[in-house]
Amino acid sequence: MQLEGLDSKxxxxxxxxxxxxSIARSLEAVGERWSLLIVRDAFLGSSRFSEFQRxxxxxxxxxxxxxxxxxxxxxLEHREDGAYVLTRKGRELAPALxxxxxxxDRHYPLPEGPPRxxxxxxxxGRVEGDMVCERCGEHVRSGEIEVTLGPGLASTAAG
Numbered sequence: 001m002q003l004e005g006l007d008s009k010x011x012x013x014x015x016x017x018x019x020x021x022s023i024a025r026s027l028e029a030v031g032e033r034w035s036l037l038i039v040r041d042a043f044l045g046s047s048r049f050s051e052f053q054r055x056x057x058x059x060x061x062x063x064x065x066x067x068x069x070x071x072x073x074x075x076l077e078h079r080e081d082g083a084y085v086l087t088r089k090g091r092e093l094a095p096a097l098x099x100x101x102x103x104x105d106r107h108y109p110l111p112e113g114p115p116r117x118x119x120x121x122x123x124x125g126r127v128e129g130d131m132v133c134e135r136c137g138e139h140v141r142s143g144e145i146e147v148t149l150g151p152g153l154a155s156t157a158a159g
Contacts, residue, residue, distance in 0.1 A: 029073045030093065034058060034066045036100075039075065039086070039093055044147065047083040094142035095131075102129035113151030121146045 030036055034056070041055050053063055067084060070076040075090040098118060105114045106129075118127045121144050125135025133140050 030070075030075060032066065032069075034062060035070060035075075036097070038063075038066055038070060039090060040097055042076065042084065042086050042090065043094065043097065047085055049082070049084075052084075094145075098127075098131075098142060098145065099129055110152035112154075115150050115153035117148050117150040119146045119148060120144060 030039065037056055038052055041052055046052050046055055049063065049067070052058070052067070053060065056063070058066075067076065067078070070090075071078050071084070073089075074087055075093070076084045077087050078084055101116065101118075119125065120127050120133040120135065120138070120140050123133060123136045125133040127133055127140045127145055131140050132138070
């Protein structure tokens with residue numbers, strides 16, 4: 001298949017010739033959907049291959065490839081005990097994941113409500129995309145956020 005001006009090889013390149021773009025370079029590291037979902041699960045406490053597989057329902061070979069890629073990129077560390085843990089580089093993705101989640105909550109809402117809530121650790125107020133606690137009004141850093149089940153996920157777990 002050939003699109004006007006593009007052949008199949010250039011459509012599959014991992015680099016973006018002529019583009020000087022930090023977003024494009026970042027997407028090469030974490031832009032594949034399974035990668036971001038693995039990072040999400042790591043933030044939520046998963047660290048074992050079996051935990052990622054159970055949560056994501058992903059094929060073993062795909063999970064092996066994605067975990068290997070995230071380790072090679074320095075987003076995850078694979079420890080001797082078999083655990084995969086976020087590195088500092090991986091933890092720095094927290095604000096981007098939070099914004100992506102809040103964007104999804106706004107533009108693709110579930111009728112029951114959001115699957116997860118982000119709460120200000122300590123006061124318990126909700127933290128939305130602006131990173132301001134609705135209860136105390138403080139600007140909240142990503143390390144001060146607690147993620148809990150929201151009504152959208154609680155309703156699927158109950159049913």
